[in-house]
Amino acid sequence: MRVERVRAVYWSATGNTDKTANTIAETLAEKLGVPLERRNFTRPSDRREPMEFDPGDLVVFAMPTYAGKLPNKMLPFVREQIHGNGALAVGVVTFGNRSYDNALAELCAVLEADGFHTVAGAAFACRHAFTDVLADGRPDWDDKRQMESFAARIADKVAGLTDIPAPVAVPGDPAAPYYVPKGTDGQPAQFLKAKPQTDLSRCTDCGACARLCPMGAINPSNVAEVPGTCIKCQCCVRKCTKHAKYFDDPAFLSHVAMLEQNFTELKENEVFL
Numbered sequence: 001m002r003v004e005r006v007r008a009v010y011w012s013a014t015g016n017t018d019k020t021a022n023t024i025a026e027t028l029a030e031k032l033g034v035p036l037e038r039r040n041f042t043r044p045s046d047r048r049e050p051m052e053f054d055p056g057d058l059v060v061f062a063m064p065t066y067a068g069k070l071p072n073k074m075l076p077f078v079r080e081q082i083h084g085n086g087a088l089a090v091g092v093v094t095f096g097n098r099s100y101d102n103a104l105a106e107l108c109a110v111l112e113a114d115g116f117h118t119v120a121g122a123a124f125a126c127r128h129a130f131t132d133v134l135a136d137g138r139p140d141w142d143d144k145r146q147m148e149s150f151a152a153r154i155a156d157k158v159a160g161l162t163d164i165p166a167p168v169a170v171p172g173d174p175a176a177p178y179y180v181p182k183g184t185d186g187q188p189a190q191f192l193k194a195k196p197q198t199d200l201s202r203c204t205d206c207g208a209c210a211r212l213c214p215m216g217a218i219n220p221s222n223v224a225e226v227p228g229t230c231i232k233c234q235c236c237v238r239k240c241t242k243h244a245k246y247f248d249d250p251a252f253l254s255h256v257a258m259l260e261q262n263f264t265e266l267k268e269n270e271v272f273l
């Protein structure tokens with residue numbers, strides 16, 4: 001099948017999924033000798049218009065794992081505003097060294113329902129947004145090499161296609177429930193209502209947190225206020241150059257401590273073609 005363009009399409013609050021999608025898509029475009037276009041739909045302003053694709057597109061579609069599935073607040077956009085129109089797609093999830101559980105299965109099912117034909121899928125382990133103790137520094141050079149070799153295998157597969165491929169087989173159940181985060185006591189850690197705090201001795205009121213928040217949840221006129229829905233993505237915490245944002249919710253901190261106690265052994269990346 002003739003691919004005329006590679007498109008990297010991704011949602012990435014703290015940057016791992018952005019790096020992963022772009023590394024794969026850049027290699028794919030180079031191998032196939034076609035142009036690359038990028039479409040980041042992280043911020044609310046990036047999600048105002050629907051996205052249309054063509055049968056000549058090969059789309060690297062990447063999202064992070066949240067509670068073992070996809071970030072649920074982004075699903076309405078991904079389900080209703082993204083139209084594959086017969087394009088080929090590679091489903092990619094990143095995960096923070098606990099598990100991607102059912103996220104890749106959910107992504108591939110959503111892409112097929114959106115009108116894409118999935119040709120490959122992958123899960124890449126990356127630094128956990130909640131803590132540097134899990135997979136710090138990943139994706140690293142070895143991960144990058146694995147992303148490039150994954151892309152080379154996709155290019156070969158696509159070049160050999162004479163017809164629309166069967167959906168790629170990936171592990172997991174798209175209909176499975178979300179992972180329930182636990183605290184150090186082994187009980188469910190309930191931090192749905194937690195919001196970032198602001199250290200006013202560090203904050204310079206630059207407004208970056210409000211501009212970058214994927215949910216548009218932070219009041220730009222007073223960045224210490226979070227009137228909107230916080231999804232705990234850590235964008236404000238990770239992107240604040242003054243380190244003025246932090247979480248102090250006890251249930252959230254207990255979950256992070258539980259992750260640090262139990263999930264430090266490095267996980268492998270997994271690819272499916």
Ligand SMILES: Cc1cc2nc3c(=O)[nH]c(=O)nc-3n(C[C@H](O)[C@H](O)[C@H](O)COP(=O)(O)O)c2cc1C
Binds near residue numbers: 011018064097100232
């Ligand atoms: C709210 C939330 C839930 C998460 N849930 C999981 C999870 O279930 N399993 C896991 O391994 N990592 C989990 N992570 C870690 C992210 O999947 C990982 O850090 C990802 O690479 C972040 O992508 P980004 O840098 O593009 O935002 C979670 C992170 C957040 C913010």
